[in-house]
Amino acid sequence: MNVLWRTILVLFRARRRHRRGDTLAYDDIGRIRLTTLPTDIDLLRHMNNGRYLSLFDLGRWDFTTRTGLSDVFRDNGWYAVVANETISFRRSLQLWQRFELETRWLGYDDRALFLEHRAIVGSEIAARAVIRARILRRGGGSVTHDELFSAMGISGGFPEVPAWVHDWAAAASLPSTRQSAPRDWQDTPRRG
Known part of the structure; x- marks a missing residue:
């Protein structure tokens, strides 16, 4: 429940900033300030590793709202x-x-967009995440990059992502939902 209230607060602030002209370009870095709350920590008294990705969602909400991308999504379904x-x-x-929390677009591949999030303390990176996101239609199917970039008013798209990001995405991907993805652990050696 805690992250839900934080999401509502971040969205409210981002919309207010956007209305007041405090917008971001798509190639800008979005920044929001957060605090590690008691509901974020684990038994070791530091932020739980699973909480980072939930809080990084807040950076994406702020970024998509302040760039106007959330309006593009809403207007196009x-x-x-x-x-x-x-x-x-x-x-x-x-x-x-x-x-x-810093958020920026990294680039794209043939099917998805890449974002980077960083948790910054002082001038040092505490944690970094790379996210690969697909854009879908509410009525079904995927949105092409040409459609997305046109709706965003971007010509030339985003920069090319580093090679290691492509390698990671290929290695971490699961089969399409149209293909079989059996639960067998055939690729993992078993020990007696």
């Missing part, structure tokens, strides 16, 4: 879903610690 995500931790966030 589109929405984004996370297809892959990976996170790396460098430093723990402690109870009541304030940090800045």
